Amino acid sequence: MAIASLNVNGMRSHLDEIKTLLIQLGLHILALNEIKIDPLYPKELTSIPGYNQVRLERSNHGGGVAIYIKENIRFKHRNDIPTNGLETVCIEVEPPKAKSFLVLAWYRPPSDTIETFDKIEKVLSYLDTEGKEFILLGDTNCDFSSKENYCLTDGNSKHLSNIYNIYSLEQLIKDPTRATCSSSTIIDHIATSCVKNIIESGVYEVGMSDHYMVYCIRKFNGTIEKDHKIIKTRKMKNFNQDAFYLTFQISAGSISSVKLMM
Numbered sequence: 001m002a003i004a005s006l007n008v009n010g011m012r013s014h015l016d017e018i019k020t021l022l023i024q025l026g027l028h029i030l031a032l033n034e035i036k037i038d039p040l041y042p043k044e045l046t047s048i049p050g051y052n053q054v055r056l057e058r059s060n061h062g063g064g065v066a067i068y069i070k071e072n073i074r075f076k077h078r079n080d081i082p083t084n085g086l087e088t089v090c091i092e093v094e095p096p097k098a099k100s101f102l103v104l105a106w107y108r109p110p111s112d113t114i115e116t117f118d119k120i121e122k123v124l125s126y127l128d129t130e131g132k133e134f135i136l137l138g139d140t141n142c143d144f145s146s147k148e149n150y151c152l153t154d155g156n157s158k159h160l161s162n163i164y165n166i167y168s169l170e171q172l173i174k175d176p177t178r179a180t181c182s183s184s185t186i187i188d189h190i191a192t193s194c195v196k197n198i199i200e201s202g203v204y205e206v207g208m209s210d211h212y213m214v215y216c217i218r219k220f221n222g223t224i225e226k227d228h229k230i231i232k233t234r235k236m237k238n239f240n241q242d243a244f245y246l247t248f249q250i251s252a253g254s255i256s257s258v259k260l261m262m
């Protein structure tokens with residue numbers, strides 16, 4: 001199952017690109033950060049054929065998260081989870097004949113205070129009590145680019161790293177997710193409580209945003225129902241070659257030659 005996340009920096013102007021991304025890459029779940037959509041904006045206008053959507057709107061000027069889920073995947077929106085005002089959306093994927101798992105999309109604005117980390121820890125604590133695997137993904141605005149050298153210097157990054165450690169979460173993304181002429185950072189994360197179920201993870205460059213898309217491929221022990229294909233065929237059992245030739249001649253304007261044949 002292909003699961004991805006992208007800070008889209010405004011969903012409405014990139015809807016066609018998002019559709020193309022979903023189709024070309026065959027994504028099963030796509031989380032979007034900074035959708036910049038007002039709560040009154042109709043869901044019909046952000047619908048994508050073949051996908052269900054779950055949204056948490058904020059305003060036209062910033063923030064907000066959304067998740068698109070392929071229609072043939074059974075899931076439920078976990079809006080019962082107390083999110084304490086965080087910009088999060090959580091779904092529970094329910095594979096047939098396999099254990100369900102949770103996908104939590106989270107956007108942390110750069111202006112958020114340190115109390116935000118207490119809030120996300122409470123959310124993770126709530127999820128942890130259910131004893132289910134969960135995947136946290138999104139734009140955290142916490143740079144882990146120096147994590148490999150064990151020298152995180154930013155206070156926010158240290159807070160988030162400690163939370164990952166408390167809940168035994170493995171942060172999968174190791175390459176820069178946002179790059180400028182003078183810097184590169186790893187601020188878009190995918191953290192999982194069950195790394196053994198992840199086959200692959202990485203960063204995919206897209207042109208619609210100043211962030212790169214992050215993704216992971218998760219093992220899927222159940223079966224994903226394939227999309228139905230319609231194939232049109234023509235029966236040739238009663239095909240009459242002479243009648244076909246006559247019709248072809250008439251349609252081509254060769255009526256005189258047809259009369260001679262008759």
